[in-house]
Structure formats: structure tokens, C-alpha cells
Amino acid sequence: MHLDHPHTHDSPSAVSADARRPDGTRRALRIGLGGPVGSGKTATVAALCRALRDELSLAVVTNDIYTREDAEFLLREAVLPPERITAVETGACPHTAIRDDISANLEAVEDLEDAVGPLDLVLVESGGDNLTATFSKGLVDAQIFVIDVAGGDDIPRKGGPGVTTADLLVVNKTDLAPYVGSDLARMAADAKAQRAELPVVLQSLRSEDGVTAVARWVRERLAAWTA
Amino acid sequence: MTRAALLVLADGRFPAGGHAHSGGAEAAVRAGRITGTPELEDFCRGRLHTAGLVAAGLAAAAAAGMDPLELDAAADARTPSYALRGAARRLGRQLMRAARAAWPSGELDALARAFPKGAHQPVVLGLAARAAGLGPEDAAYCSAYESVSGPATATVRLLSLDPFDATGVLARLAPETDLVVRRAVEAARRAVDEGVDALPAASGPLSEIGAEGHAGWAVRLFAS
Amino acid sequence: MTTAATGGVRATTRISATADGRGGTALPVLEGEGPLAPRRTRAVSGDEARVMLVGAMSGPLGGDHFTVAAAAGAGARLHVGSAAATIALPGQTKGGARYDVRLEVAAGGELRWLPEQLISAAGSELYVSSHIGLAPGARLVFREEQVLGRAGEEPGRLTSRLTVRLGGRPLLDQEVACGPGTPGGWDGPAVLGGHRALGQLLVVRPEYEKDVPEARLFGECAALTPLAGPAVLVTAVAGDALRLRRVLDEALAALG
Numbered sequence A: 001m002h003l004d005h006p007h008t009h010d011s012p013s014a015v016s017a018d019a020r021r022p023d024g025t026r027r028a029l030r031i032g033l034g035g036p037v038g039s040g041k042t043a044t045v046a047a048l049c050r051a052l053r054d055e056l057s058l059a060v061v062t063n064d065i066y067t068r069e070d071a072e073f074l075l076r077e078a079v080l081p082p083e084r085i086t087a088v089e090t091g092a093c094p095h096t097a098i099r100d101d102i103s104a105n106l107e108a109v110e111d112l113e114d115a116v117g118p119l120d121l122v123l124v125e126s127g128g129d130n131l132t133a134t135f136s137k138g139l140v141d142a143q144i145f146v147i148d149v150a151g152g153d154d155i156p157r158k159g160g161p162g163v164t165t166a167d168l169l170v171v172n173k174t175d176l177a178p179y180v181g182s183d184l185a186r187m188a189a190d191a192k193a194q195r196a197e198l199p200v201v202l203q204s205l206r207s208e209d210g211v212t213a214v215a216r217w218v219r220e221r222l223a224a225w226t227a
Numbered sequence B: 001m002t003r004a005a006l007l008v009l010a011d012g013r014f015p016a017g018g019h020a021h022s023g024g025a026e027a028a029v030r031a032g033r034i035t036g037t038p039e040l041e042d043f044c045r046g047r048l049h050t051a052g053l054v055a056a057g058l059a060a061a062a063a064a065g066m067d068p069l070e071l072d073a074a075a076d077a078r079t080p081s082y083a084l085r086g087a088a089r090r091l092g093r094q095l096m097r098a099a100r101a102a103w104p105s106g107e108l109d110a111l112a113r114a115f116p117k118g119a120h121q122p123v124v125l126g127l128a129a130r131a132a133g134l135g136p137e138d139a140a141y142c143s144a145y146e147s148v149s150g151p152a153t154a155t156v157r158l159l160s161l162d163p164f165d166a167t168g169v170l171a172r173l174a175p176e177t178d179l180v181v182r183r184a185v186e187a188a189r190r191a192v193d194e195g196v197d198a199l200p201a202a203s204g205p206l207s208e209i210g211a212e213g214h215a216g217w218a219v220r221l222f223a224s
Numbered sequence C: 001m002t003t004a005a006t007g008g009v010r011a012t013t014r015i016s017a018t019a020d021g022r023g024g025t026a027l028p029v030l031e032g033e034g035p036l037a038p039r040r041t042r043a044v045s046g047d048e049a050r051v052m053l054v055g056a057m058s059g060p061l062g063g064d065h066f067t068v069a070a071a072a073g074a075g076a077r078l079h080v081g082s083a084a085a086t087i088a089l090p091g092q093t094k095g096g097a098r099y100d101v102r103l104e105v106a107a108g109g110e111l112r113w114l115p116e117q118l119i120s121a122a123g124s125e126l127y128v129s130s131h132i133g134l135a136p137g138a139r140l141v142f143r144e145e146q147v148l149g150r151a152g153e154e155p156g157r158l159t160s161r162l163t164v165r166l167g168g169r170p171l172l173d174q175e176v177a178c179g180p181g182t183p184g185g186w187d188g189p190a191v192l193g194g195h196r197a198l199g200q201l202l203v204v205r206p207e208y209e210k211d212v213p214e215a216r217l218f219g220e221c222a223a224l225t226p227l228a229g230p231a232v233l234v235t236a237v238a239g240d241a242l243r244l245r246r247v248l249d250e251a252l253a254a255l256g
Helices: A041-052 A069-077 A094-100 A103-116 A161-165 A174-180 A184-195 A212-226 B004-010 B025-030 B037-063 B068-077 B082-102 B106-114 B121-131 B136-159 B163-172 B174-194 B205-215 C241-255
Strands: A029-034 A058-064 A085-089 A121-125 A142-148 A168-172 A200-202 C009-019 C025-031 C037-041 C048-054 C065-072 C077-082 C086-088 C097-105 C110-114 C118-120 C125-134 C139-148 C157-166 C169-178 C197-204 C222-226 C231-238
Touching (some): A041 A121, A103 B082, A168 A184, B004 B136, B068 B106, B082 B121, B082 C222, B163 B174, B205 C231, C065 C077
Parallel strands (some): C077 C110, C086 C118, C125 C157
Antiparallel strands (some): C009 C025, C222 C231
């Protein structure tokens, strides 16, 4: 008589970001991708899926601002089977959903694990926001901040939590630098100055190397996670 | 018991997912039924006496120790909208996570086991209040206030309404919120003896209809 | 029918339908006089019994208490309609009127409850309580329509509670309260938004246990939604009774 929700008697899900599933096994590594609107987060996620899907069991959670467009782009591009892509609605506050109140994202991750798991890797893409948006440690184990050369070559110099503290900074669309008058060497130097030892990748998804360097970094994080 | 726990539970920043929901305000704004502060106030007043009263009754009954499974079935019967039942369960699941972290309790664990995808939010709220050492009246206050603070906050974002005006609406509704809480708590006390039929069942037809329409939109800011 | 101490009228109408053993439906109980007299009328289909409630006097007035109880047994098919709209009017005595509807359907039985509108006239005060008890395997079509005020008139005070249980479990519990004296906001954007007619259509069918229709809209002011059980509810508001009936009929036809 209860058509909405079958009663089941599984163990209750974990309360927060416990590294283990309720059954004791190590859960998937969760990597967040944040950054301003249009910097190429979704394109980077798509490229990572293509690069990693044959070697890893992976899934994606998108946090769209007011549409399901990012999830739909990934579905259209068929980078993963549809059941491995979930969209979270954020009530016009994308930074809240990845930082201050991560409950909807945690549920999305758990539901993916239940539906298609066990998973090795979950990519959580934030809605395009501003330079201050960062992921809660309760939601992700590592975060990538994606900016692009067209957004202005002074962004690394300006810093901000994303640029300064993300585990990996990606400067995207390097192929456009000559056209928008951005100085790549200066961006790299400013980023280095802001981030000390934290890595920076300059990438163009249109070049032959594409997402290779970011994929390598993800593989290293995963090796450390499962070690 | 500590009364301050009520502030933790009622805090708009309590990480339980509420920020992504408009309590029907987005549908009402799109339909042109909320265009400014006076309509927002009327919307919130109607919601307080319907969905707010029902939620407060369920929360008070759960806080009073009624069987949460029976209350969850009563909540289903009082939520004919498929979209709103889904939203209530998602919010219940999110609240459950936050509540178990804040006030670990065997009763919360048992309810989470019975409804891994979420029990109705007011039932979880009542049980969370109980776990925090709060009583039926406290739980009813949380639920009744949430029923109007959610739409008010959402309307600030949807219409770029002056936030001081929205806060004024909530302040003007405070005496009626007291009334709704009293009704909810009285009903919950009766329900303990007479069963769940004694709980309020007030409904807002336009809210029910609007919720089904909203769930089908391709572009929206809020989940409900 | 008796006149209560308060001056109001107490009246009870009872209808009981059972399978007649020859593929039809018998009405062993069909009683009630005065305001709501039940009359058997010619059925559209052979296995159905059709009853019309005929209002022999106006009402309910303040102080009146009407009860209609109908039951459909296993294998029985009962259709109940009314000859005209019911109008709640103010009475001579103080206090509101009360209208109780008590419906029971057994497994394998079917009840189609399709009365005309209830009109809440200015100055009236009415509390309607509908209790429906269904056994698993029962079939039901239940319609209720409320019109707030006669043409161009302010409404009276109307509260209507609908409680439905299926196999003892709550299936639907809804109360609408509108008119002067009811809690605030009833005519606002969360509740009625200025509409003067509202209605519900509840359809319970055992086959919905496996495959229930999906939620859908009928225009801007009516929605069909699957309940947490083998049932759907259509909720509608409209500017007037005619438009309300049109959308409820459309929804019922869409369900097949």
C-alpha cells in the first residue's frame, strides 16, 4: 500500500564524511570541481570521464544553479551511462550546497553508491559561482579549482580561497591566451606565488594533451586514497 | 534539557537542506500570485494555517513520543501531492543526517533504518527535538516557523524583495505562529490518546496544485 | 427526522447495497426522509444500483445535523448522486450546522459518490465531515465540490474534512476551511487565491497498486496526483461551479 517508498531494513547511512561505508569497506574518493561560470568545469569533468571510465568505476554529481543543464550536457555527450550522473538542486545558492549545507550532495553520492556502486571515484561539480566558493571537507576529499585565461590573467594574482587553497588549480583554455591578451607566464608565476607548493596545471582541452595532466593528478590522489 | 538546543534546531543555517526549497513560493511567484510584500504576507499566513499547522502537529506528536511510523503514514495521507511527499522525504533524510550528528539517539537511528530514503520531515523534526531534550511545543514552534521562513527567504531571492520587508512579514506573523503552535500541541496531546486522526489536516489547494506544476519545470531555482 | 432540542433538524439517510446473486445490485436498506430522501433510479448499466438524494426541504440551516451513511458490499456497485446542489444557509438558531458523510466499501465492491455541489451561502456556518472506510480491493470514485457563496455573494463559513482509510491505514486526510471567521490566509495565494469554487475527485482502484497514473496538470488550476496507495486525487480550484465541474469531468474521463 506504500507505493512511494519500499520499507527496507538496511543499516542507516553514515552521518557525515566517514571514509568507510556502513559495511566497513572504503568508500569512493570524492573530488570536487569548482570555479567561476564558464571556466570549463563541465568540459573538464567530461574529459576526465572519458579518460578514466575504462579503468575506474566512476560517477558524477552536478550542482546546477537553476537548470539541469550541466547534467544534461554530460548525458548528451554520453560520457557515462545516465544512471551514473545525478543533479542536485541548490536553491540559487550553489556555494551553500557544497560548503555550508552539504546534505543534498552527500545523499546524491550515497544514492549513486547504492545504485551503481561500488565506486572508485565520484566527481562533484559545483555550480558556476565566484572566486570564494570552496567545498566542505565533509563532502570531498580533494578539490580542483578551474579558472580560464579569458576570465582575466589577474585572477591568480587576486587570489581568494579557491585559487589559494584548492588541491589543484587548473588554468583552462590556454589556447585562447593570444586572442584575449592573457599572459600565461604571468598567470603561472602569480599562481605559484599564491599557492606555494600546491600544484597548478595549465591546460587546453583542445590540445593533444587535453586533460592528461589533471587525469594523472586524479590517479595519484586515488592511489593515495586506496593505499 | 537545554532550551538553547531549540535555537540550534531552528537556526536557518542548520545544515538540513532547507535552503534549496521555497515552500511553494517559487510556483506562486511564477503564477503571479506573489508580486510583493503584501502577497508574500498573505501567502505565508495561508501556509502557516495549512501546511504549517499540519507539520507542527506531526512534529509535536513525534516529540511527544507517538509511534513515528504511524505518524509517517499520517503525513502521507496529509500530503496528497506526489511532488511534496518526495520533497518532505528528501528533507527528512537530510534533517536526519544533521540531527544524528547533533544529538545521537537510538530513536533517530531506528527511524533512519525504517526509512533509508527519508521519513517525512516533520516526523524527523519531532524526533530530533526529542533527542535534543526538547518538548512538543518546541518542535511545533520549529515546524510552524519553518513553514513561513522558508518561503520568505526564497521570495527575497526570487523577487529581489527587500530582506527587511520579508523579515517584517515574519515578525508580524509571530502572534499567529503562537496560535498555530497552541492548536498543534493541543491536537498532538489528543492524538496521543485518540490516534492520528486527531492531528490537523488543513490543506491549501493552490499549494498542492502549484507543487505538481513546479515539479515538472525544466528551469527553476528551488527544488520545491 | 427529528427536531433537536436546539431547534435544528436531525436527519439520517442510510443506503446499503449488496450483490443480488444474479449479477446485479440490491438495496436492502434505503431509508431517510426530509432533507435527503434517497430514491432508487434507473441505472445506466445492468449491474449497478443508482440512488438519487432528493432534497425535500432546503438546508442545512444553522443547528441542523444531517448524516448520510452508504455502504457497498462485496460485488455490489452503487452509484449515489443528488438531484440538486446542497445549500448551507444561516438558521434561526445560533450555532453551525453539521453534515456527516459515512461511506464504507467492501473488497470487490464499488461506490461512485457523485453528488452536486455544496454551496456555502452568506452568513451560514457548516462543518462537513466525510469518513470513508475502504477494504483492500474496494473501488471508489468520490467527488466533492464546494462553492463559496451564491452568485455575487460573500461565502459563509465552511469547514470540510475528508478522512479516508484503506485497510485501516490512512490514505487521505484533508481539511479545507474558508469564509469569514476561519484562520487567515484562506483566500490568499497559498490556499484559494480568490477562486470561489474548489473540488476534489478521489479515485481508488486495486489495479493502481501495480500501476498508478502519473501526476499531471489539467490547465493551471487542477492537478492529478498519485497518493501513497492505489489511488489518485484530483484537486481543483476554479472561478465558478461550471468550470470546476468541467475540469473534474475531464480528469475523470482521462482516467478511463
